Amino acid sequence: MVSRSIKTDELTLQIQDAGEGPLVILLHGFPDLSIGWQHQIKALAEAGYHAVAPDLRGYGGTGGPQTASAYSIFSLVGDVVALVEALGETRAVVIGHDWGAALAWHCALLRPDMFHAVMALSVPFQPRRTKGPPTEAMRYLSQKRGDGLLYMAAFADPDAHVIMDADPEAALRKMFWSFDGATADEDRASGFIPDGQDFLSAIPDSATVPPWMSDDHFQRYVAAFRAGGFERPVHWYRKIDANWQRTRWLQGRQIAVPACFMVGSNDPVRQYAGQHEVELREWVPDLRGMTVVPGAGHWINQEQPEVVNAAILGFLWDLSLRR
Template sequence: MEAIRHTKIRVNGINMHVAEIAGDGLPVLFLHGFPELWYSWRHQMLYLSALGYRTIAPDLRGYGETDAPPSAADYSAFHIVGDLVSLLDALGLDQVFLVGHDWGAIIAWYFCLLRPDRIKALVNMSVVFSPRNPVRKPIESMRAMFGNDYYICRFQQPGEAEEELARVDTALVIKKFLASRNPGLLCVPKEVGLGGNPNSKITLPSWLSEDDVNYYATSFNRTGFTGGLNYYRALDLNWELTAAWTGVQIKVPVKFIVGDLDLTYNTPGVKDFIHKGGFNKHVPFLQELVIMEGVAHYINQEKPQEVNQHIYDFIKKF
């Protein structure tokens, strides 16, 4: 880990914390999800840098040591992709291999939609591309399909989710997210609270140490969760702003990886979309699809060696 260099770079009007391992080879940009940090890519950074790649993992806007504007209106896909294009410019990089997971995967799809010229190829994990519905906003659709207790619907009201999460030790919140292996729909009634039982005990899986949990918890204790939650609160704003991109395909080479226990893969309709032609229609340059058996959502941390190999096997072709 001492090989990883940490810097602050001014991008798109904010200060961004960037973890990087220098290399003479092609650059790989990693985008993390919720509730994560650059740190969730530590295994991939070390592995690919040992093969000569230049590995770059920022704390995205709202996370860790990167600035966190308070308003959800500052977390549109245009803001986040703007940060990343500005980062590439600051680093003097014309193109990168892009690797995303969870919200990082959503941002990666937007990056490829808006600026495909900057992406050599994409390895995306967990969250499949979601084409824009021209007639109904995302939150309205989720409420109709999954109810008001669906976790993304529960995240919408500013301050409410933060208050519920604050009732539970931050380390326990991190454990509940990262160690979850329930592939079912994540619905949380208000009487249960998003943090759940503050006295619950969670046995950590072998791939997640107390030190790992403490790294995340220390950061989120300092920043709170609002930055990350604002991505969910900007979903409808993204819908409004991207009307001109309705029906536009993802036109970069793609490898998609998901675990069969991932709650996103088991969301109603997603398997049919992936396996019955919808995914290929919207992502015509999809070259590889990997369903990892017995693997849950936080795939790059749960199965680092396998994911490392999957990434390398794909990007070495370019």
């Protein structure tokens, strides 16, 4: 796996790159980086594919604009289109995790000519709803549950990133631990912030680095977020309502390309996005796999890489994309 920079018309993307063959783009989520795909990049390269994972807009070695207005879903999809072009290709399979899954779905939704297949981890496709904006729906869900505010709505606050920037190492340790499948059920995050607390204070200070993450790997995250901060990654959340307002024309549109979905049985995201798993086949007619991985939490591609690698390669084989 080679780490290098590749220039597009707007950004210089830091990428992890390996292999030759059909192009597979891997998109990370929050608070992640391209290095989170290390196991998949190796497996894909060995199987005869060109695997490329970028640090996405606002993250790591890529960085990006400081203002929230630069982080719309259209800018994010544009970055992935520009990456494919900069690599000298016209088509790619796109695979995403967490926010990267939402981005991957939108790549397939907006540019099915380029992104001819999509695989998502942890976050199912969520079609645009007439009722909105989304953060209002999140607040309604939070009120209905009665156990605090959903963190995605809380992240709309202009100062939401400040508590993370104050101690990036503690913030990352808490986030990885509280969304991990190996963490005890009673300690795993629900995604909802109790009244009177914030996103990090609700997680015990005793949180540890998950068992699947080496100290060296963890410190690479710490160094990246100390250098770049959390403000720009949190901008992705601050554009949720604006994205909804600007995508009325996508109302009712399905994912037209072949797709696959995986989620961990212990993923906290299922507590607030689980309904979309039930509806997935309705919105993704060519859904070729939908797998719930026992015992896995949110960081499924790092927690259980062998299971995820097998599913990815099986999906690519089903697409007749093989060496």
